[in-house]
Amino acid sequence: MVDNEEVIREFIAAWSRLDPAELASFFAEDGVYHNIPASPIQGRQAIEGFIAAFIKPWTATEWDLIRIAASGNLVFAERLDRTRLGERKVDLPCCGVFELEAxxxxxxxxxxxxRTYMAGIGA
Structure with a gap:
């Protein structure tokens, strides 16, 4: 039996390695990644490409897990994503809702x- 909460804890920890292939491997082949301000991305390969482009300017990231709750297939994770782009620091409060399968x-x-993210990166 898979512990969905543990899968998401591992996924959040994996972000610090900044490896798009590793991060995409957490997704189902037909998985969906939706940063709510943007359009959803579907399919593991497309997700890997999106992550690679999104994190390209990042030099480091650590995601602090503030709260996590799981029920069946659902996991909710409140986080503070601490990211560096060179010398620039971006601290971004986030909440992720995950649906897992197998x-x-x-x-x-x-x-x-x-706006918080864009201001943080200087855009």
């Missing part, structure tokens, strides 16, 4: 304020 992420919806 130990893989079927759907990930991440909620955050895009």
């Amino acid at each position: 130990g893989k992420i079927k759907v990930w919806r991440d909620y955050f304020d895009m």
